[in-house]
Amino acid sequence: MTELKVDIENTSHRMSAARCDPVYVAVLLLVALTLLVFFPVRGYEFINFDDDLYIINNPHVNTGLTVENIRWALTSTEFSNWFPLTWISHMLDVSLFGLRPEGHHLSNLLIHTANVVVLFFVFLRLGVPLKRAAFIAALFAVHPAHVESVAWVAERKEVLSAFFWMTTILAYTRYVRNPSMANYALVVFCFILGLMSKSMIVTLPFVLLLLDYWPLGRFRPRADVRGLILEKIPLFVLCAVVSVLTVAAQKQSGAIKTLELFPIKHRLLNAFVSYVRYVVNFIAPYDLSVMYPHEKAISLMTGAGAFALIALATGFVLWRAKRFPYLFTGWFWFTGTLVPVIQIVQTGLHSMADRYTYIPYIGLFIMAAMGVPHLLKDYGKAALSLGVITILVCAGLSVKQLSYWKDSITLFTHAVSVTRDNYLAYNNLGCALSQTGRDAEAVAAFEKSFSIYPNSAVIHVNAANLMLWTNRKDDAIMHFRTAIALDPANTSAYVGIGVALLMLNKPGESIPYFEKALVLEPTLTAAVSYLNAAKHQAVSGSSTANPSGKNFN
Known part of the structure; x- marks a missing residue:
């Protein structure tokens, strides 16, 4: 003891x-x-x-x-x-x-x-x-x-x-x-x-x-x-x-x-x-x-x-x-x-x-x-x-x-407030604003981004996707074309133009863009789906479905 x-x-x-x-x-x-x-x-x-x-x-x-x-x-x-x-x-x-x-x-x-x-x-x-x-x-x-x-x-x-x-x-x-x-x-x-x-x-x-x-x-x-x-x-x-x-x-x-x-x-x-x-x-x-x-x-x-x-x-x-x-x-x-x-x-x-x-x-x-x-x-x-x-x-x-x-909006709002000409932050801020439904503010953020740095294909694609979503198809096509001019291998831009043309009931014009995207990226499932839809619409004359959602890079 x-x-x-x-x-x-x-x-x-x-x-x-x-x-x-x-x-x-x-x-x-x-x-x-x-x-x-x-x-x-x-x-x-x-x-x-x-x-x-x-x-x-x-x-x-x-x-x-x-x-x-x-x-x-x-x-x-x-x-x-x-x-x-x-x-x-x-x-x-x-x-x-x-x-x-x-x-x-x-x-x-x-x-x-x-x-x-x-x-x-x-x-x-x-x-x-x-x-x-x-x-x-x-x-x-x-x-x-x-x-x-x-x-x-x-x-x-x-x-x-x-x-x-x-x-x-x-x-x-x-x-x-x-x-x-x-x-x-x-x-x-x-x-x-x-x-x-x-x-x-x-x-x-x-x-x-x-x-x-x-x-x-x-x-x-x-x-x-x-x-x-x-x-x-x-x-x-x-x-x-x-x-x-x-x-x-x-x-x-x-x-x-x-x-x-x-x-x-x-x-x-x-x-x-x-x-x-x-x-x-x-x-x-x-x-x-x-x-x-x-x-x-x-x-x-x-x-x-x-x-x-x-x-x-x-x-x-x-x-x-x-x-x-x-x-x-x-x-x-x-x-x-x-x-x-x-x-x-x-x-x-x-x-x-x-x-x-x-x-x-x-x-x-x-x-x-x-x-x-x-x-x-x-x-x-x-x-x-x-x-x-x-x-x-x-x-x-x-x-x-x-x-x-x-969250993303708070982070990139802060980033643009403490730096100058931060086109990268404006781009991500635009994506975040759009995902929360603040589309007008998102467009303004994208426009600010490519006004600072107009040579980014990614920013033009993001802006174009939002414009496509908000029914500004012609503006969207313009930005998609700018993106292709800056980056001829940008598959998102080719698909985007194709989708815009489909929404404008121009399936025949859209097909070459989907095909070009598949040449660049043969396994791109979105391009395959849209290409099939375009061919079907060209034959049947039926209207196309809207794009499935906002797609930002």
Whole structure:
């Protein structure tokens, strides 16, 4: 009986010690902070920007987790990328929650919360003091620029790949402490899972070299630097394979824009300006937008000024690297991990994106967490207070930024209000307004969009579809023809003209357009159905049915 009493007392003491353990408390606070800020997302809708293409209207995803769908995920390069693990995660959500957005949003939030906790343990394992590791993780949790990656269901690839990015580093710290084939195999395995989630993490082997410099200190005098590089060769090989696959997929889908659309000079100037804007958004994260269109022209002086600022920052970091090695690691973590998405190789029509900062900003978090306490080393309480205030301000700004993601109309209305000439946002706003029956406002949004950028076939097709729906057939045909002139392979435009002609009781004139669409896309079922209807109408003389509904790209 006495022994049982002693065991109970010992167990009680251990539980009490666990509850008071600073690491345990920090983890609870980080989880609570993350959930408190982001929990409203559970009631948000899908948005009409990739959520529809990735999940709602994707037959391989919206039918859930099946062997056939998994086989498709492993081999598909649709949507300009290869990320099978991300596809499988979306399929699992559909199997669990159907197409109700709540479950999909909660999955993103849970992965983000896991990322916060793993990141905290990563820096603890790297030897960063507990308070500073907690500050880095807290900033990562609630920085407003990260709202996009969490609140946007289609950005599952960002949060999921980041999870494996962090677990790879965690496995790497284990390997550094105990080099063995088994521990190295775990590093490779985690990295492969990350690459299968999103190819942007190809920069991770370079970041491991940065961590070798600081805080792991493997670049000490007489260290075998060549050996540090050689040990990462398998990781570099994996990066090369996935990079080639990704570029091929993006070229095939047309995601990589031509030099005629964005000349190399403009891309370089935009890259320099974007780096500066990312730093500004890190320091003052407000007026953030889901879309940042390219400026029509960036002056050479603006680009040169941005380049000078980057060069000065880089020069300072190199100058102080020996005394403050965390500045070196943090700055080149930030600048290096942005390289794949800095838009020198232009993908899409945007100039930059908040979602691209999900991993790169960790570098700036390192600089802030390590540098500010050093500057205020004689004012410990002031440094702690400043850190707490920073977290609270970021949390408040994130709550506000999150509120814009509740639905498509709110999101894109905000986007056009905080950016200039954002034709991309006006286009999506028009689609969202139309889907809720606000057709007059939708037409105005589309007209605003192509008045800013008249050379987008997609925008003209969307406007034409709405005009067709609202019985403005002649206007619709005009916009469909404009779309074809801009993009002769746009099947939606050919089908649209055919439908408009059918509605005007001109079946004979409509048939060539449906046939052209089928030449371009032989499996396009809508074109087959309309072609059969046109042939039947041409023979029987009966009137055609109205189009089945609004169809936006």
